[in-house]
Amino acid sequence: MSGHSTYEPTTGIERWLDTRLPIVRFAHDTALSFPTPKNLNYWYTFGGILALMLGIQLVTGIVLAMHYVPHVDYAFASVERIMRDVNCGWLIRYMHANGASMFFLAVYIHMIRGLYYGSYKAPREVLWILGCLIYLAMMATAFIGYVLPWGQMSFHGAVVITNLFGALPIIGTPITTWLWGGFAVDNPTLNRFFSLHYLLPFVIAGLVILHIWALHVPGNNNPTGVNVKSENDTVPFHPYYTVKDGFAIGVFLLLYASFVFYNPNVLGHADNYIPANPLVTPAHIVPEWYFLPFYAILRAVPDKLGGVLLMFGAIATLFVLPWLDTSKVRSMRYRPTARLYLFIFVLAALVLGYCGGQLPDDPVIGAPSGLMLLDADINSMVWLSRVATLYYFAYFLIILPVLGLTETPLPVPESISEPVLSHPATTPVGAAASPEKRG
Amino acid sequence: MADTVVGATPDPHASGDDPSRRDFIHIAAGAAAVGAAGALIWPLVDQMNPAGDTLALASIEFDLGKVEPGQQVVVKWRGKPLFVRNRTPEQIAAAVKDDNASDLRDPATDESRHKPGKAQWLVLVGTCTHLGCVPTVGGGDYGGWFCPCHGSHYDTSGRIRKGPAPKNLLVPDYAFLSDTKIKVG
Numbered sequence: 001m002s003g004h005s006t007y008e009p010t011t012g013i014e015r016w017l018d019t020r021l022p023i024v025r026f027a028h029d030t031a032l033s034f035p036t037p038k039n040l041n042y043w044y045t046f047g048g049i050l051a052l053m054l055g056i057q058l059v060t061g062i063v064l065a066m067h068y069v070p071h072v073d074y075a076f077a078s079v080e081r082i083m084r085d086v087n088c089g090w091l092i093r094y095m096h097a098n099g100a101s102m103f104f105l106a107v108y109i110h111m112i113r114g115l116y117y118g119s120y121k122a123p124r125e126v127l128w129i130l131g132c133l134i135y136l137a138m139m140a141t142a143f144i145g146y147v148l149p150w151g152q153m154s155f156h157g158a159v160v161i162t163n164l165f166g167a168l169p170i171i172g173t174p175i176t177t178w179l180w181g182g183f184a185v186d187n188p189t190l191n192r193f194f195s196l197h198y199l200l201p202f203v204i205a206g207l208v209i210l211h212i213w214a215l216h217v218p219g220n221n222n223p224t225g226v227n228v229k230s231e232n233d234t235v236p237f238h239p240y241y242t243v244k245d246g247f248a249i250g251v252f253l254l255l256y257a258s259f260v261f262y263n264p265n266v267l268g269h270a271d272n273y274i275p276a277n278p279l280v281t282p283a284h285i286v287p288e289w290y291f292l293p294f295y296a297i298l299r300a301v302p303d304k305l306g307g308v309l310l311m312f313g314a315i316a317t318l319f320v321l322p323w324l325d326t327s328k329v330r331s332m333r334y335r336p337t338a339r340l341y342l343f344i345f346v347l348a349a350l351v352l353g354y355c356g357g358q359l360p361d362d363p364v365i366g367a368p369s370g371l372m373l374l375d376a377d378i379n380s381m382v383w384l385s386r387v388a389t390l391y392y393f394a395y396f397l398i399i400l401p402v403l404g405l406t407e408t409p410l411p412v413p414e415s416i417s418e419p420v421l422s423h424p425a426t427t428p429v430g431a432a433a434s435p436e437k438r439g
Numbered sequence: 440m441a442d443t444v445v446g447a448t449p450d451p452h453a454s455g456d457d458p459s460r461r462d463f464i465h466i467a468a469g470a471a472a473v474g475a476a477g478a479l480i481w482p483l484v485d486q487m488n489p490a491g492d493t494l495a496l497a498s499i500e501f502d503l504g505k506v507e508p509g510q511q512v513v514v515k516w517r518g519k520p521l522f523v524r525n526r527t528p529e530q531i532a533a534a535v536k537d538d539n540a541s542d543l544r545d546p547a548t549d550e551s552r553h554k555p556g557k558a559q560w561l562v563l564v565g566t567c568t569h570l571g572c573v574p575t576v577g578g579g580d581y582g583g584w585f586c587p588c589h590g591s592h593y594d595t596s597g598r599i600r601k602g603p604a605p606k607n608l609l610v611p612d613y614a615f616l617s618d619t620k621i622k623v624g
């Protein structure tokens with residue numbers, strides 16, 4: 001999209017089409033000849049993996065929609081029918097349910113990659129924001145999708161999440177009533193959720209197109225974070241990255257297949273195989289694993305509105321990150337201090353995820369208890385969540401802004417090629433051909 | 440393009456000599472378009488509000504004879520659980536004793552939460568005022584209800600005493616039709 005096109009139509013029909021709708025040229029320039037930094041490592045393969053997962057969710061989802069019935073009296077039974085009677089239905093559904101998990105796994109890795117290599121910094125702010133929007137739309141889609149099978153977790157998860165909006169003063173109740181289309185989560189809710197679950201993935205697809213457009217204006221960032229200086233720093237996307245992405249996709253699909261074929265329900269919750277019953281809440285309601293960190297933040301706050309605001313704030317913060325990080329150095333390869341704080345951040349996010357799956361009053365370690373602070377025992381999941389929540393926000397709002405001004409980064413290479421070419425002794429033979437080994 | 444319309448004037452530059460007229464047309468056309476879009480958006484938003492038949496959801500009648508002392512029966516009302524609890528004298532006494540307790544987050548007397556002279560009958564909407572789970576009867580530190588979702592404790596009057604929920608369990612509109620029959624809604 002940027003720069004000149006190297007496409008040469010060879011056949012007559014291609015030449016004819018090229019002067020009328022240069023779509024082959026567009027595809028060639030975008031996916032084949034696009035100049036790409038030559039040092040991208042495997043962390044950079046998750047973009048392709050994500051595109052594939054979106055495609056899989058779309059295909060399996062549309063097939064499921066051919067058999068699924070969005071009505072409170074039939075939804076659960078129709079999913080069971082997909083599992084038992086529809087030809088290959090079990091496969092399609094397990095692909096879809098586990099596909100959502102794999103999609104989130106990939107997006108989290110993709111985002112942490114961005115955090116590590118400073119991919120959110122100028123001139124890629126819009127690219128980053130589009131990514132955050134995709135993430136937000138993915139969360140909405142997955143939450144709504146989980147409601148569709150109309151099991152106990154579906155139903156009570158929908159109740160809890162829609163009630164979050166009820167925490168807002170004045171407009172809270174009208175909004176929840178509007179979302180439900182009634183006085184409780186019921187048939188109108190399920191029906192509109194199905195409609196939106198069908199729609200949102202296409203919105204995501206649109207955002208992905210913008211995301212890739214915004215990527216192709218400045219081009220890829222890379223593990224050094226240094227701008228591409230000349231053609232020496234790049235290779236054409238094909239065959240170099242089509243093959244590298246292809247290999248990564250193969251490995252990723254193995255992991256995906258091992259869930260689909262060997263442990264298809266391990267990421268789900270058994271209670272969702274019990275039909276929804278509005279009169280009984282399961283003893284321990286938990287969202288899907290990919291929402292657990294946010295669920296832990298929600299529960300960390302003893303106040304209803306405060307918890308809701310902090311949870312949405314955790315996502316909102318991501319949007320302004322490009323303006324919070326004050327460092328001029330992109331890649332954390334050259335920011336050892338920042339790197340340490342980022343590792344702790346990832347740890348905090350994992351801890352939050354863990355806490356989100358436990359009961360708030362559960363002890364963290366066995367023995368000591370009885371030391372109360374405010375409303376709960378210090379040795380409780382609630383307090384662990386509070387500490388981790390504090391770090392989550394401190395990382396973005398305090399550490400990154402301050403660190404950029406105070407830290408001393410390591411010397412940054414002149415160009416992408418320089419570190420490879422100037423240290424032949426430390427570079428194994430053939431390193432230039434596989435620079436990812438240096439990551 | 441407007442220039443060509445006004446092009447009847449020999450000098451094309453003279454066509455702009457009445458800018459206020461053109462501005463008026465721009466603003467008027469813009470305002471009409473915004474108004475039309477707004478008028479169209481409202482039905483698209485409003486269609487998600489409860490439909491007529493949902494609003495018309497009938498009230499229910501319930502025969503109290505089915506509830507033994509100390510027991511609770513849960514019925515579905517407007518898609519939500521409705522608690523009908525037949526309280527024992529001890530449970531009533533415990534609730535009345537706490538009428539002025541300092542930890543009442545949403546202060547209310549027990550008297551105000553049942554119909555006059557019917558202290559034994561507590562009728563409540565069975566959704567936790569935190570995020571809407573269904574609390575379990577008899578649990579929690581106060582012997583009323585305990586919400587398993589995020590740990591809210593309600594007393595035997597359905598008042599919030601501990602945990603994240605901000606309000607007491609809601610008392611719906613209901614009336615006694617006879618000594619043993621109520622009508623809710």
Ligand code: HEM
Nearest residue numbers: 057058061062064065068097100142145146148149198201
């Ligand atoms: C961004 C892409 C998508 C994500 C992340 C996603 C996620 C989910 C999730 C988590 C479930 C619940 C699975 C379960 O536990 O049973 C689900 C169900 C469902 N989805 Fe999607 N979905 C996506 C795209 C689509 C599309 C494009 C359709 C097409 C209409 C679709 C149709 C369905 C249907 C019919 C169900 C109910 C059947 C079932 O529960 O297996 N999905 N989705």
Ligand code: FES
Nearest residue numbers: 567569570586589
């Ligand atoms: S819904 Fe009852 S405590 Fe959260």
